[in-house]
Amino acid sequence: MSESSSPDQIRAALTGGVPMGRWREGLMFDGINPTPGIASASNWFPRTEEVQPDEMRIIFMGTAPFIRPGQMNTSILVQLGNGENFIFDFGEGAVANYIAAGFALNELDKVFITHLHVDHFGSLPYLYMFGGWAGRWHKKLRVFGPSGRDPEYGTAAMVDGMQRMLGWHRDAFSVFPVGQGHDIEVNEFDFRDNGGVVYDENGVRVIHWQRSHAKDGASGYRLDWNGLSVVWTGDGRPSRLDEQYAAGADVYITETQTELVAISSGVQGVPPFLGRYTIDTHHTPGYAAGYLASKVQPRLFMTTHMPFDPYVNEETVAEIRHHWKGPFHFGAPDGIVVNVNADDIWVREGILPDYPNSRAPQFDFDDGQLVVPHPPTSREEIQEPFVREQEIDPAEYYPEGYHPELLRRWPVDGDLVIPADQMPPAMFAGMSQSWQHRRAYEQHLADLAADE
Template sequence: MPLLRSLLLSLLALAIAGLVMAQADVKKPSSEQDVEAVLTGGVPMGRWKEGLLFDGVRPMPWLKSAANWFPGTEDVQPNEMRVTFMGTAPMIRPGQMNTSIYVELGNGDKFVFDMGEGAVANYVAARVALNEIKHVFITHLHVDHFGSLPYLWMFGTWAGGWHEPLTIYGPSGRTAEYGTKKMVEGMRMMLGWHRDAFSVFPVGKGHDIQVKEFDFRDNGGVVYDKDGVRVIHWQRSHAKDGASGYRLDWNDMCFVWTGDGRPSKLDIKYAKGCDLYVTELQPEVVEINSGVQGVPPFLARYTIDTHHTPGYAAGYLASQIKPRMFMTTHMNFDPFLNEETVAEVRHHWKGPYHFGAPDGIVVNMTRDLVWVREGILPDYPNSRAPQFDFSRGQLVVPHPPHRREDIQEPFVREQQLDPAAYYPKGYMPHLLEDWPVEGDIVIPMDVLPDNLKDSMGASWRLRNKNRKALEEQPGN
């Protein structure tokens, strides 16, 4: 007992000593004048405004990081427009797929402008479910602007795109054979075997692709007008009739993607005053590029002067249009080019400017603020679950149009190995060689497992939440 008492007294003494020391470490607060001097020290003319940070160009408070965007970590806010560069180069290469720009609006609407070869991989990496992509606007029919459409159409349908067809918007040609309708007709023929093979899966309306072709000469014509979103088009000079630019207006904000083409008075007319102006750009380094890419300088010069926008012209256009943020894409992102590109743009344009490259660059924009970040796209992402509208309180899985017996001769099935020959002893799955039910599968929402209900209804819930917030705003 004496030993225990001695130990307790020692512990008590240590505790008292620690408390006294802790109190001794508490210092007298600085005066209000000193605190103010620290917090405002160095502020020029009463406010911070440094370098290239223009008025209204700064991060929003809801961003998880001011430097990077991480897919799946941030919801688009009710009054926000988010623009992601999913493909940024004319010549496909790792790190830069062919051109595609993804526009998400706070009301839940989503639009794709161009769908170049390889870009679909970046949509997957950005956690966009392929069945969410329903409206694709094609600027022109060079393959680097629509090459991912076959994959999007087929695998978007397979991955839950059963209830609403994919709609392609695009210009006519001088003759019918060169219009968007003809391209999609050819794609439909090209994918004939694929479509029939995939008809053993649920299809619904997914294979009923729609085309809304507009007259390329109808400058300022309306391509899309729904739920407060309006998209217009105009001609671009890109060596052949049919190339077009687009402007999207929503919630007192607008986005322009010109597509490819020579600098034009029409760009100034239809993009004037737009918040986010994006055009393509080719820098004046044709001899250097010829050494790097192995292309004769005259061919690069000829290509620019018949098809594209030089860097100096891009800056000049921005100086006339005066956007809140100017961006250029469809350009190689290389150290030997980047500084020259900025110098050329800055010859005319002194306002906010950023590269729309490499792949994954993200722009967040509200009526007051705009901010550009680098998206961190994983190399080996998991695909996002298909997204469904659960307004009717149920998930409907349509019955497949065909069985294997309808599209395959029996001989080849008879040559299939007996599964008992390759499955381990004691293990034999119940093979699902035929669709398990007749007719559509209709599953009430409250019967769905929570993980499926949560993952497949995320976009639907966010859209409803944001639209309610928009409706409750003053003046609506």
């Protein structure tokens, strides 16, 4: 065994080059540091980390107005240390990133829509139907969004139209366990009620305000929990209301469109006048985004809902830096992950697989059992017998010695009730992860109370 180096030698070696409060290293900002509990400071890998009890995690699941393979339409997930998930906008294609990021569809039950452009809610029909099929049996899908100037342009009217559009799908899926999976709770708020409370449960508060986005009914949101806050403005022109309601947020996220309309015309195929007109009537220019950040003074400023391309990124930073000198990061491309606690903020790239396995549905086991509701209907009720009579006899296509036991009718007359201790261990472990996380959070609160 070698002789130990002296304490002075060890200290000199291990602290060499490390600031330890002795100097400022580079241009990094105070409070921009990896947070406790992360498995890797460089990347986030799905299902490898729990959100810490006093932490918020933000994941950009869709980041562009024009959908393309590397950027789905806009969607931002906010996860809280208490185990709750909040979706802000749910644009077309974004649901694929939620699945790749390891979320069960029945975990995603609170969706806040900023406005009714389809690139901000296009994944909602999929979540509604397949989330109900995949285990959202005991709770409704909750949708929050603004009213319109006229009732037919509000969130409630959109959801009603979506349900009518999905009539065949919904009835066809009624042969499965559904429970409350086909129910939607629509929380439509008055778009003019600036600062109004949209959500106030379990210590989580969400407010809204108007955004100028060519048509009445566009809104921004601010979520506050446990002394932490995040703002997503949604789309719109720079506004004094943003400055007012976003003030002091820990993470301030706005959309931006960098003013390179002539160059973008050649790259994106959009006529220059159309790009110019779109920005000036609907969006926040890069200079304005930085200006608003300088007024809001967040701990971290982020921009999203933009093309993430080399030709535009450096220009975007230059325009934002004209006014904003504090911490800034792109909320793009898809998969950017932000961990936030009271002291530190850290941004990483999420590594989302192209062909992920879906996470098992997550259930509440407070009652010590899993209840699978009885299907509302059956094939016999919604399908004429003729087409079933044309089905080929399985004996014709299964090989000799192989014939699975077919499940052509639901096996029980009422709800299927399975005690947790009678579930296969692997099944229980997979379906109880979120419940276990919530129990750990409740224990954390109890431990804090005991220490006081």
